[in-house]
Amino acid sequence: MIWRLIALIVGACAILAGAVLVAHASPIESLQTLIHGSLGTPSAIAGTLKETTPLLICGLAVFIALRAGLFNIGVEGQLLAGACCCAIVATRFHGILGMVLGVLVGMLAGALWALPAGLIKAYRNGHEVITTIMLNNVAALFAAALVSGPIKDPKQADTATPYVDASSRLPWIYSNPPVQINFALVIGILLAVGMAIWLKKTVAGYELQAVGANRIAARFAGISPQKVTVVAMSISGALGGLAGAIQVLAYEGRFYDGFSPGYGFDALGVALLAGNSAYAVLPSSFLFGVLSKGGTALQIDGIPKGITTVVLGMLILIAAAIRYRKVSKDA
Template sequence: MTKTFAGWRLIALYAGLALIVVLLLLGSGVHPAVAGGRLWEGAFGSPQAWRGTLRQMMPLLFAGLSVFIGLRAGLFNIGAEGQLLVGALATATTALAVQGPLGMVLGLVVGALAGAVWTLPAGLIKAYRGGHEVITTIMLNNIALLGTGALVAGPLKAPEKQMPTTPMLETQTRMPSLLRLDGTNGAVWTLGSPEDPGVRAMGRLAFEMNLAIPLGVVLILAFGWWLARSVRGYEVCAMGENPVAARFAGVDTRRTTVAALAASGGAAGLGGALLVLGQEGRFFAGFSPGYGFDALGVAILAGSSPVGIVPAAFVFGALNKGALSLQVIDVPKGITGVILGLLIVAFAAARVREARNDD
């Protein structure tokens, strides 16, 4: 097969995927151009839309990194959802007990540790008994979902609230805002500047971004550097490529398996911690709409470089935010899931073609 013919096949695949989206939208009774405009407006059409897109993006940075770490080690961590929930609840409990800046710092540490510890059963079973991590992490997801739900509906529930939720964190315990915009008069506040309390009270806050996204980007870049420049990073990659060859080369694959899954869980737990300390300010029933499951697509779309997690998380965040606007014109939210799935298929097809060309 010539490269030209293979290229045309790829173009035909992309055209077919686009046609599927068009037909789905027409089947919903909506013109594709109208749906595209709504999607764009919902994700980028105003400061409020950008705020929502970044809010959707932030947890996907950390959950995507979580899944990516596992994939580089040859492990398929399906448990990012549960690890995020456990980390979030642990952070909320810690920050309520130890308030102020110290509570915020301890909350971050405890959230990451909780996510890491939650993966230990899966890591140990994989390393010492050969149990597949897909099965064990899925089971841990269910335990985390039901366990955190029971705790927040029982002993950790705020007494004055009807719904299952922890008490709201005090302002000094939460992640500081990096940038805020008053939607009424255009006033801008940056980190460390005093804020007009009426902005939040009267619903005038048009845009806000805290330190979580920059922290996520720095963490992703640091992981990429560690993966490429350190001995342990080489061992993780070697095990991911061929665990048998890595074992013969002297890599302790058992230890690396446990450590990689623990680091993976720690990243997801940190994402949950930042959700509590940042945009949510509490833990509640239904805390995650499925960030851990979207993270699978983010990690796959990122490709072989951790830097790819950033644009992948942004794309997923924008589509998730834009999907809310599509529902106004009676387009099912599931259409966005189909679009995301088709994006992953298109990316995978391009990767296959690239691999064949290299051969």
């Protein structure tokens, strides 16, 4: 029943066009602005890729948790924990040491921030959605407190840490300002490929997905759902922390109050849109990157940036409709 799908897409486009018209703009022009602003020039593409990087790594964090049957809403908090701790450590060292320590400490912080949610889920059956949301708030407020006091750079007015030494920053793989592409993107792509292979080719990946697909059958297969839950949540948190650390070391150079515009939340959409393939997180995060960068261009044109969020919502709905249509046909 392909016509239903077509109707769905046409309907979604009509709603979008209507929303743009309400904002007193032309739908066609808006689309042009959006695409030109995100893909039209080399520097626009570089900006889109910069937006894509944290979405990609956070998307993978949500994705791996989903494979284990966990809905990690806490990637935002884990990203903040990772970024904050990375900045604290990396500013105290120079050169490659600062970079490596920053990444490791960021991952560790993210993992530790997710760990309570994993433990509570595994051993007390407390729902991870609730616990991770609460941990998000704790992370945001705690990081804000730290950065306005103990770890604040006394030499500047901003509530921010000092800058990480240039020698500890992640290198550019292409730099011709304003067009710059950071090594961080390569890390993200390698992570996606590595995760896809790990899930498919290792017994540990098989067991993680078994728990996600059928917890009870996994238990009968000699797998401990508790252990897998804790491990998966920690890996997810470590990736969230890594995304934060990379954001510090690649782009921002420091940690400050209001550090993330909500990458951890957008990552939920990235992972849902990707479905059940880690490779699909690549195009999915790129699409989110395009809309995020293009949204900024729209804003300059006087169209509310929120319209891109509406687009994303529609995309996720359509993806879900396609997926569940398949499931109900199987049943």
